[in-house]
Amino acid sequence: MNDAPPSDADRYPLITGRGRAMLKFLREHPAAPIYRNESGNRLTADDLSKVSAFDAEVAAHAPAWSPGIPPDWLADFIASCLRDVPRYRSYGFTSAALEDLPTVSRADLSRDIAEFVPDPVPIDRLIQFSTTGTTGHPLRIGSHPTVAAGYLSFHRRALRHFGIELTAGAGETAVVLVGFQRRCFTYVSVTPQMNEAGLAKINLHPADWRDPGDRARYLDALDPEMYTGDPVSFAELATLPLTTRPRALLSTSMTLLPGLRRQLETHFGCPVIDVYSMNEAGPVAFSDGITWHLLQHRMFVEILDESGNRLPPGHRGEVTLTGGFNPWLPLLRYRTGDHAALIYQDGQPQLTGLSGRPPVRFRSTSGEWLNNIEVTHALGGIAISQWTLHQAADGSLTFHCAGSPDHQALLAALTGLFGQTAAIDIHPGAVFDGKVIQYTSRLDPLSQSS
Amino acid sequence: MTAEGPPLELLLHRLAETPPDFLTAPVIGNTGAVHTAAVVNDLLRMHGAPDIENGIAELTNSQDANRLRLALVLSWLLADETILALHRPPGEVLAAVLTGSAELGGFVQARNAVDNGERREEVVRTTLEKLSLRPLGENESFARDRLTTLSTAERTRVLAASREAEARARAIREALAKKAAEESADKWSRE
Numbered sequence: 288m289n290d291a292p293p294s295d296a297d298r299y300p301l302i303t304g305r306g307r308a309m310l311k312f313l314r315e316h317p318a319a320p321i322y323r324n325e326s327g328n329r330l331t332a333d334d335l336s337k338v339s340a341f342d343a344e345v346a347a348h349a350p351a352w353s354p355g356i357p358p359d360w361l362a363d364f365i366a367s368c369l370r371d372v373p374r375y376r377s378y379g380f381t382s383a384a385l386e387d388l389p390t391v392s393r394a395d396l397s398r399d400i401a402e403f404v405p406d407p408v409p410i411d412r413l414i415q416f417s418t419t420g421t422t423g424h425p426l427r428i429g430s431h432p433t434v435a436a437g438y439l440s441f442h443r444r445a446l447r448h449f450g451i452e453l454t455a456g457a458g459e460t461a462v463v464l465v466g467f468q469r470r471c472f473t474y475v476s477v478t479p480q481m482n483e484a485g486l487a488k489i490n491l492h493p494a495d496w497r498d499p500g501d502r503a504r505y506l507d508a509l510d511p512e513m514y515t516g517d518p519v520s521f522a523e524l525a526t527l528p529l530t531t532r533p534r535a536l537l538s539t540s541m542t543l544l545p546g547l548r549r550q551l552e553t554h555f556g557c558p559v560i561d562v563y564s565m566n567e568a569g570p571v572a573f574s575d576g577i578t579w580h581l582l583q584h585r586m587f588v589e590i591l592d593e594s595g596n597r598l599p600p601g602h603r604g605e606v607t608l609t610g611g612f613n614p615w616l617p618l619l620r621y622r623t624g625d626h627a628a629l630i631y632q633d634g635q636p637q638l639t640g641l642s643g644r645p646p647v648r649f650r651s652t653s654g655e656w657l658n659n660i661e662v663t664h665a666l667g668g669i670a671i672s673q674w675t676l677h678q679a680a681d682g683s684l685t686f687h688c689a690g691s692p693d694h695q696a697l698l699a700a701l702t703g704l705f706g707q708t709a710a711i712d713i714h715p716g717a718v719f720d721g722k723v724i725q726y727t728s729r730l731d732p733l734s735q736s737s
Numbered sequence: 738m739t740a741e742g743p744p745l746e747l748l749l750h751r752l753a754e755t756p757p758d759f760l761t762a763p764v765i766g767n768t769g770a771v772h773t774a775a776v777v778n779d780l781l782r783m784h785g786a787p788d789i790e791n792g793i794a795e796l797t798n799s800q801d802a803n804r805l806r807l808a809l810v811l812s813w814l815l816a817d818e819t820i821l822a823l824h825r826p827p828g829e830v831l832a833a834v835l836t837g838s839a840e841l842g843g844f845v846q847a848r849n850a851v852d853n854g855e856r857r858e859e860v861v862r863t864t865l866e867k868l869s870l871r872p873l874g875e876n877e878s879f880a881r882d883r884l885t886t887l888s889t890a891e892r893t894r895v896l897a898a899s900r901e902a903e904a905r906a907r908a909i910r911e912a913l914a915k916k917a918a919e920e921s922a923d924k925w926s927r928e
Contacts, residue, residue: 329922373902379803380762381848387762387769400913401906410905414921415913418928427913435922442925462925476923486923515926539926566928595767 298327299477301335305457306483313460313475313487316508318501320489326474329414329432335479338436341612342480345440346447348584352636354600361385361587364610367405368619374402375619385587385609390595390620396567397426400616404429408614418566428566429615436480437612438569441582442515442537442562445573448580449558451535453481453512460485460509465516467491467523485509491523503527517541519689519719522672525554532556539564542642542663542725545576546670563625563641568611568618572638578630579638586610588636590629591622603628603640626660647726649678652706659726665704669696673719678728683710687717738877742870743819748861751817752810755851759813763805773797773805777834780812786827795835806847808838811864825868833867844888844895859887 352358368375455461461484471490477483493499510531517540536559543561561574572579590604627641674688762769849856862884871880
């Protein structure tokens with residue numbers, strides 16, 4: 288293991304003159320932001336051929352299984368986990384039906400991730416992705432440059448659903464990852480599988496720019512084929528006087544309400560694709576606005592109740608994952624903490640009613656219990672990027688949200704749900720830094736109260 | 738090992754033909770299919786137990802899947818008619834299941850107790866030893882030496898594997914700790 292900080296040769300092993308020119312352009316443009324960090328693709332020639340093969344495999348295979356008929360790869364995957372992964376080997380089985388195996392939680396991964404790394408995989412080029420999440424279990428995930436590069440294959444699958452094939456190549460900017468927070472990891476890179484097209488990870492927060500007006504000037508100069516980000520950073524992006532337009536926006540990390548999605552689609556004139564993604568599993572599904580289409584052809588999804596029993600199609604419970612594309616972290620019944628129902632449409636498994644974290648119950652003035660997903664639905668038509676709702680022990684509600692959405696529309700949505708006499712305090716202009724616990728209630732004993 | 742028990746070969750053969758039901762996942766919490774305590778209770782009834790033995794609760798409360806599966810395998814072994822014919826007190830039979838499964842659990846995978854020739858012999862000899870028995874036709878010192886040889890070799894192998902596993906886990910932890918957050922590799926989106 289090399290203790291020296293990575294060099295450009297480590298970060299971009301395959302870089303050519305074109306790639307260097309792209310990095311120079313991204314870093315040294317007169318309107319460029321203050322790039323605070325460095326990173327790279329780290330792909331070797333051997334890696335690149337594996338990434339290309341994986342891309343073709345993803346394009347050729349859709350996730351497919353039927354109720355009661357698991358996918359054909361599952362039994363071998365379970366057997367390899369039970370044989371090669373120290374944690375799973377400790378179960379004492381050499382083969383087993385999936386439903387007979389214990390589940391694994393984020394807390395288990397957080398306790399000792401090394402137990403989940405299979406014996407046969409080399410660790411000399413291990414990389415890591417850290418995440419704090421909102422559950423109090425910080426995670427350090429073992430991964431590899433080919434796994435990181437594999438994200439693009441799933442993005443392409445999602446984009447294809449909307450009729451988009453990425454075409455950026457040499458001398459062009461393929462993607463800009465936009466953040467909008469006080470502190471953000473920022474850097475530039477090139478993507479070898481797209482002929483060294485540029486990649487920039489930037490922070491739209493004015494503190495990262497010499498002049499806030501540079502933001503639009505820089506992004507127009509880059510003219511990226513696609514932006515990825517979250518509802519908060521996209522809401523900020525939409526305030527910039529850009530003259531260029533991307534072919535797609537890809538949103539992760541936070542709930543994207545239909546109202547904001549429509550507003551962004553109108554503003555940018557392109558699809559805005561909501562992707563359900565997590566460090567532990569990568570991109571799992573994307574939304575077509577109605578249901579969530581699964582992305583990974585070697586990922587099996589179960590929906591479990593609180594006791595770990597598998598629920599039938601159409602019943603909402605915890606999304607539990609088996610499989611994945613990270614050989615350094617094979618998942619065997621990983622309980623994500625997110626909730627949804629599994630349905631089958633045209634023979635394909637899909638998710639509906641997806642929401643992060645366990646459900647929180649709120650009480651309306653009539654005494655009716657409401658699931659938090661009903662709140663999300665009620666807010667669906669309003670263009671807000673981030674919000675929290677808390678119910679106090681006396682039933683009163685406090686709503687904080689970013690930006691300045693239509694107060695009357697918000698109040699109407701919430702009173703429509705909770706009752707005309709509900710005590711609701713609305714606080715626009717809230718500043719959030721990163722992910723938040725969106726729903727809390729003193730009335731629901733299962734809820735984490737703020 | 739003061740008394741002679743059944744012939745070794747006969748018990749090895751029985752173990753090799755353990756029905757799949759005895760290797761099914763034991764119930765732990767909400768998972769698994771076979772209630773180990775119920776199976777052991779059936780065994781004790783075959784040995785003449787009039788009531789449920791108190792010690793059986795140890796199996797109901799155990800979270801150790803391999804130990805429970807070994808208890809199932811030992812139950813199959815101890816239900817052989819040559820052992821039933823010895824009329825051992827049910828309490829002794831239960832103690833043999835409990836101590837045998839606990840002792841073997843850290844070193845022998847239940848599946849290997851059936852599939853692997855050496856482990857089969859270790860399991861049979863250990864179980865007999867728990868009942869103070871030795872295989873028919875063997876003297877006490879031979880029986881003891883043979884059991885020691887089998888179990889020492891396995892423990893040495895398992896301990897070496899365990900040290901190797903710990904060294905790898907340490908290397909993984911160190912490798913992950915060395916990598917600065919996000920100074921990793923390009924992903925086109927972040928979570």
